[in-house]
Amino acid sequence: MTQFAPGDLVRIRDDYPPGHIRTPIYLRGKEGVVERYFGAFGNPEVLAYNLKGPKKDLYKIRFRAADVWPDYQGSPKDVIEADIYEHWLEKLA
Amino acid sequence: MSGDHHHHHDHGHGHAHSPPQPDDKVHSYYQILSIALKELLIEKNVVTAAEVRRFIEARDSITPANGARVIARAWVDPAFRARLLEDANKAVGELGFEMTTARLVAVENTQEAHNVVVCTLCSCYPRDLLGLPPAWYKSRAYRARIVREPRAVLQEFGTELSDDVALHVHDSTADIRFLVLPRRPAGTQHMSEAELAALVTRDSMIGVTVLDQVA
Amino acid sequence: MRSPQDIGGLPEGPVDTSEHSLTFWEKQADGLRAAVGAKGLMSSHESRRAIESLGHDAMERLTYYERWTAALSRQMVDRGVLTQDEIDAKVAQVRQRLHDSGELELAPGEAEKFA
Structure with missing residues (x-):
């Protein structure tokens, strides 16, 4: 029933709306892989204003550090993992 | 050993520290703002002093x-x-x-x-x-x-x-x-x-x- | 475009890895925030939004619990629990009381922060 499954290739929306956002700027527009599904959680972008709204599916997304930072100085094995709500994810073919 | 962690570490991070002592002086604007907020919220029965104390004790525990x-x-x-x-x-x-x-x-x-x-x-x-x-x-x-x-x-x-x-x-x-x-x-x-x-x-x-x- | 708290990847200097115990007032501030949160008057999400709304300047200059305290003050006004006039009046009253009792020893630059 969820929109994404572990192993799916995704891109973080390259979008810059105003307001309270929990998707860090350094990950926007970056491509990663769904590592796991955590369940549906209250949407912080709505809860931050003491409003109610539908719960959002939350996923752990794994990014290669070298994909996030083109000049990354580390091991090519290094990854960044972040928890991203469904409405920030775009499926890649 | 390949693939293992190498580690030199001697500065004692992460060990217990003595609890902070009450400072008998107030030094900053935000300290005063914090005291003022606490007093107002207690006066208005939003929170009680005992509740604040219990949360501090719970954190310390x-x-x-x-x-x-x-x-x-x-x-x-x-x-x-x-x-x-x-x-x-x-x-x-x-x-x-x-x-x-x-x-x-x-x-x-x-x-x-x-x-x-x-x-x-x-x-x-x-x-x-x-x-x-x-x-x-x-x-x-x-x-x-x-x-x-x-x-x-x-x-x-x-x-x-x-x-x-x-x-x-x-x-x-x-x-x-x-x-x-x-x-x-x-x-x-x-x-x-x-x-x-x-x-x-x-x-x-x-x-x-x-x-x-x-x- | 970049929110003041959104700092992942920005250049910064070395990490100060030394330990700092919380001061007495910081513990008090932490307990007060927790007690208000338990009353449903400030969720962690609202707290973060309130801190972000303090702006870039506050994010860089204020300490952690100073930001929390500023955010709590703003949140109490936003939620209609307190008015800004009440807060300003109480701050002046507390300052005077601490001055009279000899407990006030403002650090340089602090006096200018009062309304």
């Missing part, structure tokens, strides 16, 4: 020793370790620890992978298990750099990782709090669970250090 007990149990009991990785909230509950506000997820260090935790957007931290975060965890320098140059930051904590080890940086951007399950140090085969727990530091459960081999 949670220390990294709680997390250390969880780690030691996971080292000696493979079934518990599996439950911890499957559903950490439930597993820590078996030891009497309650995650009141967030979902806890344990991430396991192995010979191939090392985990380190940050919250770049604020300072999310598994407070219900480890207590309040250290000052450096909340600092701009740590939050900004650990996702950009994590190996350089780990070196500042005295931690050298081989390039064969995949470094996983977990940015706690949402409702999940992460607990690093460190590798059990070599030379501890004969230790009791309580002795093992005494080896586990706060910083090793955040992932900025690894645990020293026991001589």
